[in-house]
Amino acid sequence: MIYIDSFLEYLLLEKKYAKLTIISYATDLAQFQVFILETYDTREMSEVNYPMIRQWIVGFIELGLTHKTINRKLSTLKTFFKFLLKIQVIAVNPMVQHKSLKLPKRQQEAFSVLELEKVSDYFEDVTFEGLRDHLIIELLYATGMRRQELIDLQLSSLDLKQQQLKVRGKRNKERLIPLLDSISFLIERYLQERSVLLPQGSQLFVTSKGKAIYPNLVYRVVHSYFEKVSTKKKLSPHLLRHAFATHLLDKGADISAIKDLLGHSSLASTEVYTHSNFKELSKAHQAAHPRSQGDE
Incomplete structure (x- = not known):
């Protein structure tokens, strides 16, 4: 998708993101693109709404991915939609009200x-x-x-x-x-x-x-x-x-x-x-x- 390519180029040239980070972003966005195509029969990011994104989240939870991993993927998506809003591809960011999944608290080891x-x-x-x-x-x-x-x-x-x-x-x-x-x-x-x-x-x-x-x-x-x-x-x-x-x-x-x-x-x-x-x-x-x- 042209917008994904433009986004990745923006991260590389303007934001100076590391190449490994950009590869990670590209993988996340490719997964999301396949998901909306197979589930909602669309390639248009302007048609994406938050219930669709929430369904994507549910799928990862059912697969057993950790909240930390899911939050990272959602961070990719949030940054992508902010970019689309900036270049006026979308009028509203569907993730504007999204809150990260809660991470389990690590219990510190007690004094012996x-x-x-x-x-x-x-x-x-x-x-x-x-x-x-x-x-x-x-x-x-x-x-x-x-x-x-x-x-x-x-x-x-x-x-x-x-x-x-x-x-x-x-x-x-x-x-x-x-x-x-x-x-x-x-x-x-x-x-x-x-x-x-x-x-x-x-x-x-x-x-x-x-x-x-x-x-x-x-x-x-x-x-x-x-x-x-x-x-x-x-x-x-x-x-x-x-x-x-x-x-x-x-x-x-x-x-x-x-x-x-x-x-x-x-x-x-x-x-x-x-x-x-x-x-x-x-x-x-x-x-x-x-x-x-x-x-x-």
């Missing part, structure tokens, strides 16, 4: 039990900041709370007599999380130091200047400690929440209870952690199952 044991060797409780940072990491792991939930904690959130913590999560939903003895002890030590530094104020976690902590500070705390013991690329506070859920599942905790502790509104969100732990389950299965030993 060994990494969490190793990181404890680096805690320095001799300064206020050291004690605070120690508590931040321990509390994130012991409760599974989100970073912002930690930042929002007030002194009134604590009930050390009942050994529980009131957390305000998404959509202002409150939940109670039990505290381990070791965490309660660490909180008491921190509160003593905090009262000397800042007798007033309602925020639980503060800087050495008495200001409320902020997201980047929490990130830096987690990153600075775990870069000493972990080879993971992303060392974010979320990995402690991930570790909380994964390690509880490893120990046989009920997934519904974990859902409530994490503050998830649906079980589907919590089930992500069962999928992320499949590799470990597979290793255990291979090691323990009689058939893995070659027995008949």
Whole structure:
């Protein structure tokens, strides 16, 4: 088709696209041209509408192509129709309202039990900041709370007599999380130091200047400690929440209870952690199952 040839020439000469990219575009457009000819008996791009394009998408999904691959093909098509609009071959871009297919979220690997044991060797409780940072990491792991939930904690959130913590999560939903003895002890030590530094104020976690902590500070705390013991690329506070859920599942905790502790509104969100732990389950299965030993 003349318009496809003109488009590819435009990409090469004006846009300076790489030859391999242009070959990829040419392949995508050839596939689309065959599709509209065989399915709708037309070669005219001016006759193409979005329902036709949507049917093309459905065909790829049925073939099992990934959303990433389909999105790349649709990006080709979108660029092509923008070109046709520019040279006035079409009056309306049929893809103007198209949204890319959602890509599955990659669940990051949680911190391991060994990494969490190793990181404890680096805690320095001799300064206020050291004690605070120690508590931040321990509390994130012991409760599974989100970073912002930690930042929002007030002194009134604590009930050390009942050994529980009131957390305000998404959509202002409150939940109670039990505290381990070791965490309660660490909180008491921190509160003593905090009262000397800042007798007033309602925020639980503060800087050495008495200001409320902020997201980047929490990130830096987690990153600075775990870069000493972990080879993971992303060392974010979320990995402690991930570790909380994964390690509880490893120990046989009920997934519904974990859902409530994490503050998830649906079980589907919590089930992500069962999928992320499949590799470990597979290793255990291979090691323990009689058939893995070659027995008949």
